[in-house]
Amino acid sequence: MGNTIVKNQVEEVKNFLEKTVSELEQFLNETTLSGLEKELPGDKEYYKVILSHIRKLLVHCEEGLDACKVIMNSEPFSKGAAEKILYRIYHQCIEEFFSPKNDVWYEDSRSAYTGKNSIKMxxxxxxxxxxxxxxxxxDFQRIREELEYYETDYRTKMIQSK
Incomplete structure (x- = not known):
């Protein structure tokens, strides 16, 4: 891929992360465990794990955003570094959103056929x-489709280097 294409992708991902960070910060700043229990009395421990995962997701998105800003401001533009950042964002942000390590929620793969949201609690x-x-x-779905190339490309490079 050419520098221009990669640079445009970094810019697009940066814009996506800015919006995501803003929404997650707003949610976390306004949400408390006691507030969630008032909204819907339920499993307090489950709510704690959900909030914890959302905080982790926010941190990963903030780190990815910072990395995008650094790479966009660097001269000359480093295509290799940009691709590495996009690969990292794909794994730390996108994959974590759809498939969190602690299985707080999951992605229903059949949702693509039904037109419904794919995240199921x-x-x-x-x-x-x-x-x-x-x-x-x-937005996470859109960016995942944009960045899937880096996952495939990385695996191909790893296989070829053996």
């Missing part, structure tokens, strides 16, 4: 949690 959750995930999902 393990248990019932307050509407505020569902709303923030639904508001972010479309």
């Amino acid at each position: 393990r248990s019932e959750v307050p509407d505020s949690i569902s709303a923030v995930l639904k508001s972010l999902e479309g």
